[in-house]
Amino acid sequence: MSVKDTPFFEHLDTNYAPTEEELPALRNIIQGNEEILTDLDAQIRALTDVRNARADFVQRHFALLSPLKRLTDDVLSTLFLALLDHPDNRHAKMSNAHPAVVLSHVCRRWRQLALDTASLWTTLRIHLPVLPQVYPYGARSANPHMAAHSPLVELTRRWEKEVEKILTMTRVWLERSKECTLTIDLLATDVTSQEQDMSPKADTSGLTALIEAICDASRRWKVATLRLSTTRFTSIDSPFRRIFTLAEDDVPLLQDLTFSVDASFGIHPEEESLIPPHRETGMLGGRSLHSVSLGTICVDINTLPIRWEQLTDIQFNGYIHAYTPDVFPGGTGHGLSFDCTQALNLLRLCPRLVNCDLSLVPYSRPLESFGTVSLPHLKSLTLRYSVPGMKFVSCLQAPSLRKLVLPNFLDTGIPNEHAAESPESSLIAWLEAYGHQLTEIQFNVSTLTPAGLRSVMNLLPHIKTLRLDHNGDGASFPPTPNGDQVLPMPAMVDELFLGQFIEREDQGNDEPRGPLWFPRRGGTTFTEQDLLEFGKAGQLREVTEGDLMAQLEEMGIDVSYVSRIPLRPEPVYPDDF
Known part of the structure; x- marks a missing residue:
């Protein structure tokens, strides 16, 4: 029908008011069309039902064509x-x-x-929630009934339920993994204070049952990462006692072990409560173990029951300091300290090493006639916090070394009476010995002078991966007088530095130019566009003016305040600044 067929066509969408005589005709028109609309709605619903049924019919048949069903x-x-x-x-x-x-x-x-x-179902990644604790001042004088009404009570009950839930899932995973070897990743805390009256006491039976379930399957462990935090170290009190007492026969398939125990909440002087790992930590002597990563420990690493000769990978974070005889029986008078001498002694025990990561103290005893440590398979070496000097390098033979990481965050770059060599000369000694064979390197530029940084780069002809670390923003401050001597300005990654990554054909003979760094990458020239991408990925902070920097800004790269490494040489301030 057409709207023009109505006798009221000329009055539609106007302010016209129908007369009394017109009202019956108007109502008849409305009623007739409402009946037609009701009929049409019914037809639409019926057609929709037919359409949906047809679509479902097609979809269910189409699903039979799925390639996954034929796999x-x-x-x-x-x-x-x-x-x-x-x-x-x-x-x-x-x-x-x-x-x-x-x-x-x-x-x-x-x-x-x-x-x-x-x-x-062979990977059990179990990261337990932390047990809630409070450490209020004057807890003993507080109202003893506060704990019953504290929100911590509810949190503690929730913690218990979460542990039970994880225990249930662990049992399911262990059952479904059948007899396959397992990867265990356990992050767990047992922090219970006996002196905090306001801390509600938690039921740790679920945690103990969880540890028991994991250890019951220890004969299937292949990879284990155990990061524990506890105040109770004895085999009697600790909920982790089963882990601490595992023997080498309990882990016959264990190949890769990461083990650390955080004991920051309490230390006991009794020898039997030494923080694991120690000589009684039997799983360290696993017959199949070839990769070991240890957190800080409180005993001499040489006393651990590790089969050093079979290790291919080792990471060691050093000792917990201040373990003197008045704290632990048998401790050294100056506390345990993992220095260059101990590092070389450890490396000598591990002739099959491929990857090594050690944390060294910044000051070391002199190396006198130490002899040669040969590591023919070593490919990656990381020495954290301090860079050993020439004598250490001369003792080491690593013909397969390809990756060298020297973060050097503790050395300040300032010569002192304890350091035989500066961090800069130590780094150069490493690169003079191994720079020609390295493909990946990481070092700290905050301890280098501009000339030292250029010397370092010139010793790296085959590098494919370069990472430059920095201690922070200290280099952005004015140089500080040291007596009558002003400290040298640290190295900066500026446009001149970046420019030596690019081969320019139009460079004039009068422009100073050092050797080209990394001119080839995958058989192609390292172009200015590559350098732009390098800048984009690194999110440069400050740069000097020039064509390269203008292009960076045109690309929308923020060159103001992003990175922690200052890229523009700082002005030299007068002495009386």
Whole structure:
């Protein structure tokens, strides 16, 4: 029908008021069309139902064409494992959102296949919540009934329920993994203070049961990361006692172990309560162990029951300091200190090392006639906090070394009576010995002079990966007088430095130019565009004027205040500034 067919066409959308005689005709028109609308709505609903049924019919038949339905179980399980190995899922903790659980909820076939694929359940990443504690001043004088009404009571009950939930999931994972080797990642805290009256007492039986369940499967451990925090170290009191008392026969398949115990809440002088690991930590002597990572320890590392000769990877964070005889029986008069001498002694015990990461104290005893330490397989070496000097380098033979990391965050760059060599000369000594064979390096520029930085770069002809660290923004302050001598300005990554990464054909003979750094990358020339991308990735902070810097700004790269490394040489201030 057309709107023109109505006798009221000329009055529609106007302010016209119908007369009394016109009202019956107007109501008849409305009623007739409302009946037609009701009929049309019914037809629409019926057609919609037919349409939805037809679409569902098509979709259910179309699903039969899915390639996934034609995949065999072995191919599908391989895809399951590939999903689990995706970077987004590698560190997934046990939960209902874990990829293995999600896969098992898709359909009946997928669930059965997921349950039959034991490798999906072999990684137990258990990060327990921290037990809530309070440390109020004057807790003993507080109202003893406050704890019953404190929100911490509810938090403690929630902690207990969360531990029970994790315990249940752990048992499920262990059952579904069948007899496969396991990867254990345990982060757990047991912080219970006996002196804090306002702290509600938690039931730690769930935590103890969890540790027991994990250790019951220790014969299947292949990779174990154990990061524990506790105030109780004895085999009697600690909820982690089962871990501390595992013997080498309990972990016959263990190949990779990361073990650290944070004991910052309490230290006991009795020898039997020494913080693990120590000589009684039997799992360190595993027959298959080839990779060990240790946090700070309180005993001489040489007393640990590790089979050093079979290690290929080691990381050691040094000693807990101030363990003197009045604190621990048998301690040295000056406390344990992991210096260059101890580092070389340790390296000599590990002839098969491939990767090594050690934390050194900044000051070391002199190395006199130490002899040669040969590490023919060593490819990666990290020496944290302090850079050993020429004598250390001369004792080391590492013909396969390709990666060198020297963060050097404790050395200040200021010569002193304790340091035989400056950090700059120590770094240059390393590169004179190994720079020609390195492909990856990391070092701290805050301890280098501009000339020293150029010397370092000139000793790296084959580097593919370069990382420059910095201690902070201290280099942006004016030079500080040291007696009558002004400290040298630290090295800066400026346009002149960056320019030596680019090969310029139009450079005039009168322009100063050092050797070209890294002129080739993958068989192609390292272009100015590559350098622009380098600047974009590094988010440069301050740069000098020039064509390169103008292009950086045109690309929308913020060159004002982003990085912690100052890129423009600072002005030299007068002595009376």
